[in-house]
Amino acid sequence: MKRLLLLAGLAAAGCSTTPDGSSDDPDWRSAEEAYLSGDFNAAAARFQKFANAHPNDDRVPQAKLRIGRSYLALGNPARALQYLDEVLASGPGSALEGDAHAARGMAFHGLGSASKAEAEFEDALRTGGDEVRRDECLWYLGLSRIRQGRWDEGLGDLGVLLKNHPESPYAARAKALRSQPDRAFSIQAGAFSDPAGARRRSDELRAKGYESEIVPEGGLHCVRVGRFTSWREAQNEAAALEAAGFETAVVP
Secondary structure, eight states, rough: OOOOOOOOOOOOOOOOOOSOTTTTOOOHHHHHHHHHHTTTTHHHHHHHHHHHHHHTHHHHHHHHHHHHHHHHHOOOHHHHHHHHHHHHHHHHHHHHHHHHHHHHHHHHHHTTHHHHHHHHHHHHHHGGGGGGGGHHHHHHHHHHHHHTTHHHHHHHHHHHHHOOOOTSSSSHHHHHHHHHHSEEEEEEEEESSSSSHHHHHHHHHHTTOOOOOEEEETTTEEEEEEEOOOOOOOHHHHHHHHHOOOOOOOOO
């Protein structure tokens, strides 16, 4: 099943002086340019080229981390995990370790393994200090627990997010989720800035026998189908919707 991965915090870390004197290596500059421009296929290939050419460079773990995040952005969390495992195995230091755990949490979130995602986001918050996006980790930690049916714990994480990071781009979604009257999941089949686009999608769903509603959220008009008490049940129905030609995401 296709999943919409909410990715943030792909900002580049600074360069370091390296044992082999390659701080100005053109492979590294080329890889960074591709990464920062959002050309993630090229970034993954170029960071791999850099790692192969400079195996003793102290930026190799950072290169592997960026390869992993590039594959996340490309919607390939399983491939991303291979590189993120290598980052952690290298003993990269607290800042990079926290970021690797956060990226692994995103990968498991995308693969539908809520319990493994939860553990990774906990490790990211524990080891990353202020070097990781704590607001992002708290948002996905809360979602991971909610996906497992532990609503009180998950909503508590979102409360910490709102208290400590009120200006976060995740704050509006956290507030909306904490204020919703019931504890259920829906299938989102599109989010549009234009209300007409949302109405068209709703009509398309209705033509195929699916009742939908349009929910405003953060300036978007979200088209949602169904109310499910369990995340797994909603996922199963989302698979049927995707087979009918709609891209979906399960949301609380």
